[in-house]
Every structure is written in C-alpha cells, then in structure tokens.
Amino acid sequence: MNAPFRTRQGGRIDRDTAYTFTFDGLEFTGHPGDTLGSALLANGVHQVTTSIKLGRPRGITAAWAEDTGGLVQIEEPFPEPMLLATTVELFDRLVARGVPGQGRLAEI
Template identity: 60%
Template sequence: MSDEFRLADRGRIDRDHPVRFRFDGDAYEGYAGDTLASALLANGVHTVATGIRYGRPRGIMAAGVEEPNALVQIEAPFPEPMLPATTVPLREGLEATGLPGQGRLATEPDPARYDGTYAHCDVLVVGAGPAGLA
C-alpha cells in the first residue's frame, strides 16, 4: 500500500493490522480503524461515484453521514445499497462499488441479527361487532 496520501504518524488507525478490500473491482489495502472513504483517499482514489444526470465524477466532500456524493453499494460480505463511504467501516474482504444512482437490494435473506422488530398495521378498526350484537 502506498502511504503517499496519508500522514506518517497521525490518525486513529492501527498500522499494525492491514486490511484488504476491493472497490470497483480493484484491490486495495487499508488499516484497521479506517472507513471505506479514508482508505480510498489514502490509496489515491478521488472519484468514488458519478452524478446521476450527467455522469460527472463525484468525490468525497464530507466526513460523516452528511456525505452527499460518495454513495457506494456494498457487494460483500452482504449486499447493502446506497451507503455513504464515510460511514462504512473497513473490514477484511469488503467489496464495494460506486453508485451513479440507485443501488440494488439483496436477493438472499439478511444474515444479521437485530434486537427488535416492529410491526405496523395500515388500518385498525375499533368498535362494535356485527349488527345485532350491540
């Protein structure tokens, strides 16, 4: 990995633990503690996606969830559409692609476990039963 775009002794990354990942089909390497965005910038990748209408290049402009341009589709370990690259923690084997528009939903069931589920109804009728029983 080239550290040309990274400060030599700064940041909240663990330089003893390199992490390999793929973006748009190319292999890269970052460090534990990187986000996808910081690892891409450290590897000299400045164009993450393209504009929806004209296909103009879009890069990383912000550092958090407010990122408007660097939307990515996670391909592995589990497909996840339209995430800002600044919020995706780098992990071994991560595969992602830049999005010019909408992402794709997963075709297989979500393997994650969640601590709660929410059920909602569209219409709830409360009142008397059938005619004659009132």
C-alpha cells in the same frame, strides 16, 4: 502497501494491521479504524461515482454522514445499497462499488 495520501503517523488507525479490500474491481489496502471513505482517499481514489444525469465525477466531500457524494454499494460479505463511504467501517475483504445517482436496490 502504497497509500500515497496517508499520513505516516497520527490518526486513529492501527498501522500494524493491514486490511485488503476491493472497490470497483480494484484491490486496495487499509487499516482497522479506517472507514471505506478514508481508505479510498488514502489510496488516492478521489472519484467514487458519477452524477446520475450528466455523468460528472462525484467523490468524498465531507468527513461523516454529511457527505452526499460518496454513495457506495456493499457487495460482500452482504449486499447493502446506498451507503455513504464515510460511514462504512472498513474490514478485511470488503467488496464495494460506487453507485451513480439514485443507484438501485441490492440483488439478493
């Protein structure tokens, strides 16, 4: 389990249990108590998506719902569009991807 930006102790995560999740086709690990945003940052993922018009990088800029840069689409276990990565509770086998700009509705 390689999380280069994760602190070794502290926080409110269960370090004894590891979750595997997929973001933009790449597999990462996280822990119970993580949000998708915190797990991405712990794994060194700083760019979550791009801006709609100019394709500039967008990432996680805040700790909770005030973050405007980390829009994601949950693919599995259920399709859910336009969520903030910092508000999505991480769970095992979550599949998500970054949503650029305005995004699109989930395909059911």
